[in-house]
Amino acid sequence: MDTRTAGGPSSLGTRIRHRRQALGLSTTEVAERTGLSTDRIRHIENRPSALTAAELVRLAHALDSTVEDLAGPQQPSAPHEPPLAPVLQPMRRGECITLIAAGTVGRIAYTGADEVVVIPVNYCYRDGLIIFRTAADSAVAQYDLAPIAFELDHFDEGMQDGWSVLVNGLVRPATDLETESLQGHLTSWAGGTRDTHMVIEPHRTTGRRIRSW
Template sequence: MDTQTAGGPSSLGARIQHRRQALGLSTTEVAGRTGLTTDRIEHIETRPFALTGAELVRLAHALDVSVDDLTSAKPPAAPHQPPLAPVLQPMRRNECLVLIESGSVGRIAYAGADEVVVIPVNYACRDGLIVFRTAADSAVAQYDLAPIAFELDHFDEGMQDGWSVLVNGTVRPATDEETAAVHHLVTPWAGGTREAHMVIEPNRITGRRIRSW
């Protein structure tokens, strides 16, 4: 399934370890998400191994990547069984940041004139800040250090699980430097003239996921 050196880790094991560490997860936490033992996870990351298709699918799912992201040789997926006891798990801040940085579309929520407004936005991250574009005459463009919430999520109806990340903070106009740094990275799907760059400065970042195994 993957090339390996005698007595040493395989390239697949190294990729699994790198992704786990990027999410700030311990081997014990990954074991809990996959139903494998901690010893098995450590063996996969550090020594030669042979993975079953079911193990590879569970590892990819636990690390929020596709099987193709872990290996170019796609094994047969294990048949999905309905969850017996779904578990709601909090996510660490570092894990939330990785998911935010790898995304491009989220939702913002703020207090409008008469009601709470929730709209999707294209965004980019820069130095821990979330930057999005809007019309200069929009309500949120008039905000300066006003409270705002940003939400990002992913759900798999087939697997009956997913995750969501919530950022609470304030919003302000981007500086010229911030605008220049992300302008080419943020292209609003809605089109039109949306040249006002706004920055969300996080005060609190939380996340949670529901697991079907």
């Protein structure tokens, strides 16, 4: 696949740079994710470049994107590329926070009356806290400084890779000030009367990423 132009970076390089910047990643971080050198990432972003199919696949995974989104209508073919092997990697806390801040739907897990409950929630990340809405008579609304877990993930079944972030902490009712600050920024897909805001105070944030190389 050759996306070179006569002057500056190729359209592919521009899309890669914009996606990296949108995720708040440095060229060094993308290099670590892909196994490419930092100089190679900078060259791809800023100069006319011809990428191998393997490089494009690695970049798509590293940027939580797809080959189609990065490359546009033309898709690379790689009949001679070796098969990809999965690698499980821990994620740094900063990377986990970036993914949480960019999301809107996650899962909470807590101990109910006689069993563990796991449910999806719409949430908002604000000032280091995870805030979600629930019904006033729900079990989790009765919690006050009780243990809770929050999980966020993304998977590509076709490529058999993805990432998962886990937050362990305590849940409590939101203060009036915290509730007021979220007006218009947190909507529950489930509808109904869900006017009780709950706050998760993270104590531990971890993540893992599995990717094919």
